[in-house]
Amino acid sequence: MAPRKLQIAAAGLGRMGHRHALNFLNRTPRAQLVAAFSPDPKEHEWAREHLEPYGVKLYSDYDEMLEQQGLDAVVIGTATSVHAEEAIKAMQKNLHVLCEKPLSTSVDVCRQVVEEAKKRPHLKVMCGFSRRFDDSYQNAYGKVADGQIGRPTILRSQTCDKHDPSGFFVEYAAWSGGVFVDMSVHDIDLTLWFFGNQIVPKSISAHGCIAVQPGLAQHKDVDNAVGIVEFWGGQIAYYYCTRMMAHGQEDVTEVIGTEGKLSVNLIPQNNLVRIYSDKGITQEVPAHYYGRFEMAFVKEANDFAAACLDDTPLPMPIENAVKAVQIGSWLQEALVTGKQIHFDQSGKRLERPNL
Template identity: 55%
Template sequence: MPSPRRVSIGIAGLGRIGQRHARTLLAIPQANLVAAFTPAPHELVWARENLEPLGVTVYDDYDKMLEQEGLECVFVATVTAVHAEQVLKGIAKGKHVFTEKPISTKEDVSQSVVDAAAKKPELKVMCGFMRRFDSSYAELKAKLDDGLIGKPVVYYGQTGDKRDPSGFFVQYAQFSGGIFVDCTIHDIDLALWYLGENNVVKSISAVGTCAIEPALAEHNDVDNAVGIVEFYSGQMASFYVTRMMAAGQEDQTWLVGTEGKMSVNLEPRINHLKIHDKYGVRSLEPQTFFDRFAASFATEFAAYLDTIINDTPVPIPFKGAVHAVKIACALQEAVNTGVKILYDENEVRTN
């Protein structure tokens, strides 16, 4: 029996998420991780200890990695500020590109990257939104499409990171684009998936506070925020995002329709174990979004690589990522200014 086709991949960025992605790619049958890039000295040490022994060539220059013979695909997992530049370079070199969200922290830059990808339709270019590949969220979508709860009217999404006393989130705020762009963009993507990919925004408003990290204000960011998006369709989306969950990662979703309601993860848990002891009755929660979505990342990567192997459309159209960025950036502006942002029926801003 012939060996399955494997895609030769280079990964850019070996921080928290890049290291996880590298390990995931090493375990996927469709993936052949052959190269890795990072400019950070401590990440280079990690790569030489953990990747080089497995045959992965390590680079401190992204352009040189792109020149590696036989390289077919690039996974971009660097800081958000350089996503767009690195995706564009990959496209220019004729590489398939998978990029972590968001494409950019600016709508116009994101659109320019989408436009560049559209000029090379033979390349598979996708922005990762792993929640679509989570079994629970996918089942909700399937039942919604079957009409189980009628027309969806209200979406509520929560992304709650466990509190990190190290100060990482303050440092990262310099590059992340803000809490809505960094975190809520996953909920925005789900809201568009469930309520309608082409829904036209009527208004966007948000409020926020720095409850535990006052230094975030220096970067026009907050650690707790609530945003509301109103659509011309009469549908609504509400988002809560926080950096101060005490017990662990708490990402929750519910969707109300004209004939019912569905929810996902209202009781966050890492498995079905229940502990009964002197402290009471409790279950265990995932500590990071990696813990919660490890299987989703693997499923997402495998689905994407299958599109390269079989020359089929990517599972998430690249252009949709621009709409998510537009909404996220507007929410971030609204939380910083206190101004409700209004749009006409062509989703052109009016104030």
């Protein structure tokens, strides 16, 4: 008899949601996509062609989908504003949850999800930080864990998007939580991974500027930002994020240890082709993060399915997802207020919030 497959439902079929749905449908052998929800008629149209014929039942109501018999898990790829509520509802129906990052742009709301998850330790609840599932990052982490660079001390990481002149990101800034929460949260998550989840911030600084999207000012956001987080253990992480790149996605990480260094994706590349012309020798660059991380999302789906089916630990504790958003929020606060934020060794903030 065939081994049981994880019966999973997809919530949200937009930009990322439909990718999660297709990954669970086609590229996750141990899972079976059995249901999908979207509030959007256009997304239903797409789903009727690409999901329904393969046995996926479609819903316009999330709660209704959760009632479907035999469900084991939900993958949540809806708008960030409903992530938390949907995740909590799913847990209350005793379902495993894979939620697109972030759980919420609000630290408090994130914490509610974590509280709910803690009540049900038998459930697998994961906030998907895709870089954790990327071959290159996993290889780098293995080398660090193996001691190849001594004690990791400095982490430089950046999330740099290709410039999108459509104005989308100005609107988006209204509710994105700001660039450090929206973009650098990936780099912060990497910091927790490479330095250890238990690290405690000691002080935080940040600066930013608006170079190409003047409209961001109304949302107190910027399109270029640099931040530094110093930790009590003697480590420092520093981040750069931008939405202004001419060439494409450039997500780079360097981890510098007392005895060596590792870099990941220092020179981004779309493939292994070089073009020789009178301009010189050129390598093309992925235009978007999915071009860089597609296979990491596939691995995430597979690892999540395996953890649910085999009851094995997830690669990252759900608390991390809160911690990453929390540090992102502090960076954003430091950026807006122009003041460093300080913490004692227990992680308690030393001054009153600057805002």
